[in-house]
Amino acid sequence: MNRCGMHGSTHAKKGGKFAYAWVGNSATQCPGQCAWPFQKPIVGPQIPPLVSPNGDVGIDGIIINLASVLAGTVTNPFDGGYFQGPANAPLEAVSACTGMFGSGAFPGYPGQVLLDKKTGASYNAPGVNGRKYLLPAMWDPNTSKCKTLV
Template sequence: MQNLHLLALLFYSTFFQFLAFSSTQNYQYYYNQEKNYEGSSDLIDLKYHMGPVLASSINLYLIWYGQWNPKHQSTIRDFINSFSSPAPYPSVSDWWRTITLYTDQTGSNITNTIILSGEFHDFKYSQTKYLTRLSMQSIIKNAVTTSNQRPLPLNYHNGLYLVLTSSDVLVQEFCRAVCGFHYFTFPSVVGVTIPYAWIGYSGTQCPGMCAYPFAWPKYSGIKPPPGSNDHIMGAPNGDPAIDGMISVIVHELAEVSSNPLINAWYAGDDPTAPTEIADLCLGVYGSGGGGGYVGVVYKDSWGNGYNLNGVKGRKFLVQWVWNPVRRRCFGPNALD
């Protein structure tokens, strides 16, 4: 099995090619994204390939790689805690119910329990500021073996490791082709096989690529509307990169839960190029979304867009995922 080849091809694809038109009173923004399907479709070839899903309660471990703003950490931490805490409908936990519809060959559903079980701060850049995809596994190994601070447990029963890189870290193909990816560790590197995901902070490198729809894609060749401050939609937690990063985080959590070993739920018969349950709904955040329109979402009192509620009064805007029962992209803020 060509593991490195697979790793290089598994990513959250975000090639946004933007088109726009305007009138004197109204602006609407569009990008080409051929994998958006808000409506029901019989053309989606999503299949189960007999592998495991994350059916046991997930113990999630955060690895903060690099120098992080505590305010940004707090926002992401609150989002993770929103999976297991009550919040007004539609909540983050309501959104996750779509993920729990996916089962394994025994009929066991993906768990509805995600608990933030530990954090590790790799503030000394143990693998330098220039990372490859394989570097993520070395970062995890360092986090579970270091003697410089309390290490994370090596939980191969129900552990899921999330590597988050700070704004000054350069990652292979980050911004050029990827915003995040998920895979599993190699026993030769970490000692066991455990699922993990990586997501980068795009604030200084490519907010227009990885923080859409909160940041303007400057490479599009289209100028933002007057007074927009280079933002298409206001970020509900005050930072376009962090709010965009949260949507990438949930994208990867959905896919690593439904396809942790790259042999469970995906479209197509080639695991080297899978289209997973979140890939099918890139750019769709509400009813009517698709073809470049984010869909109908809520607005807070400042006019910032959101579609989910979280702990401590937080609000988040995250993309929808493919619902296997409704056979369309879906989220709890749907109008139907």
């Protein structure tokens, strides 16, 4: 209950290892942290929250957390893959860019994202069948900067 999501690995009964990911319900589990920027933050600037692109703050928060955890699972599945900093406190592909969703982002401000004119929702990734998502920035090792979709 003290984090929005996590990933790790364990040994299978028949040998070998497998990676796993877990994400909590961001509507009920620390929404000011796990559903930000669609909820008012627990700390920091109290700017109005963004309108969630799918009309469900909890699900849209889960999507952000799932994208973050999946990126870490893929790039650092067994704690020996890609990360920055010390191994006991790694910054992974997305955790190095926490809270960044669009250009000009800084702590407490998600950055400039796209706006759905019909609903007022904020997003940066169009999906299938007109769905829209807000996905976090990822660390780009080629440029040594966080890269957003917009």
